[in-house]
Amino acid sequence: MAHHPSRRDAPYVKGETALLFVDIQEIFCRPGIDPSHSDMTADHYYFRRLRDKAIPNQVALLEAARANGVQVLHTIIEALTRDGRDISVDHRLSNIFVPKGAPEGQPIRELTPIDNEIVLPKSSSGVFNSTAIDYVLRNMNIRYLIVAGVVTDQCVDMAVRDAADRGYMVSVAADACATYTQERHDNALKAFGGYGWITDTATIVRRLGDLT
Numbered sequence: 001m002a003h004h005p006s007r008r009d010a011p012y013v014k015g016e017t018a019l020l021f022v023d024i025q026e027i028f029c030r031p032g033i034d035p036s037h038s039d040m041t042a043d044h045y046y047f048r049r050l051r052d053k054a055i056p057n058q059v060a061l062l063e064a065a066r067a068n069g070v071q072v073l074h075t076i077i078e079a080l081t082r083d084g085r086d087i088s089v090d091h092r093l094s095n096i097f098v099p100k101g102a103p104e105g106q107p108i109r110e111l112t113p114i115d116n117e118i119v120l121p122k123s124s125s126g127v128f129n130s131t132a133i134d135y136v137l138r139n140m141n142i143r144y145l146i147v148a149g150v151v152t153d154q155c156v157d158m159a160v161r162d163a164a165d166r167g168y169m170v171s172v173a174a175d176a177c178a179t180y181t182q183e184r185h186d187n188a189l190k191a192f193g194g195y196g197w198i199t200d201t202a203t204i205v206r207r208l209g210d211l212t
Contacts, residue, residue: 005169008197014211018071018142019061022127022149022156024111025076027104029055029150036095049178049185050150057176057201058148059110064208066114071140074113075131075159078105078121087123088130126158134166144169146204147196148176153188160192170196173204 027033029050031042040046065072080086082099091097098105100121106112113119124130137145145168149156156177163170172189179185189198 008169009171009199010169012070012144012207012211014069016141017144017146017208017211018073018137018140019065019146019148020127020133020159021058021062021072021074021107021111022147022159023075023077023151024055024058024108024149025098025105026108027098027102028077029108033104044180045182046151046178046180054148054150054176054178055108055110057173060201060205061146061148061173061176062111064205065146068208068211070146070208070211071118071142072113073118073120073133073136074107074111075120075122075127075133076105076107077123077155078102079123080121090125091123125155126162127155128159128162128166137168142168144171146171146173148173148201150177151179152177152185153179153191157188157192161195164195171204172196172198173201174198175200 031040031047062072077096078098079100082101084097084099087097107119118136120127120131120133122130127133145163147156147159147170160170160172174189177185179188
């Protein structure tokens, strides 16, 4: 019989832990690029949280993961085509379209993937719905999945719930996530808190350091 952890905050296991960044792309993390949020200036709560808290914490997670041999995966919203004929109905209705290869669709420069890191383009809210991430994680023997990204109450939420349903032990770096208001962020954490361990960047970084 397989061994199952007895609590959600069980220690990570070397060789079985991965860090997933969700939609931390130029188009969604820099003011003035996303046409669907053209009314949001650099002073908007969302961009201030990204600049002052979420992105610095994402960088800390990335550095800790790379330093301790933890797999790093980036998922980005990006069509498989330049004309978007493959994107979901929901993304069409929501006016969410990032053409294949668009520079603004790439991970933010602070998190630029290094050689051999995995980038999974998706065309839905849920990375487990429109990419082969489950197949990829299982091929790498991953059981513990650390999640950070945007936005907390949409694509991050989907990643957490879907990963938990597939048997992964999920950790959420709450201070490395962002959405459009503090209220929405807090409500999202309460809503999907039962699907994973809600913690902070400093705690995760310490735990990653214990893997070596």
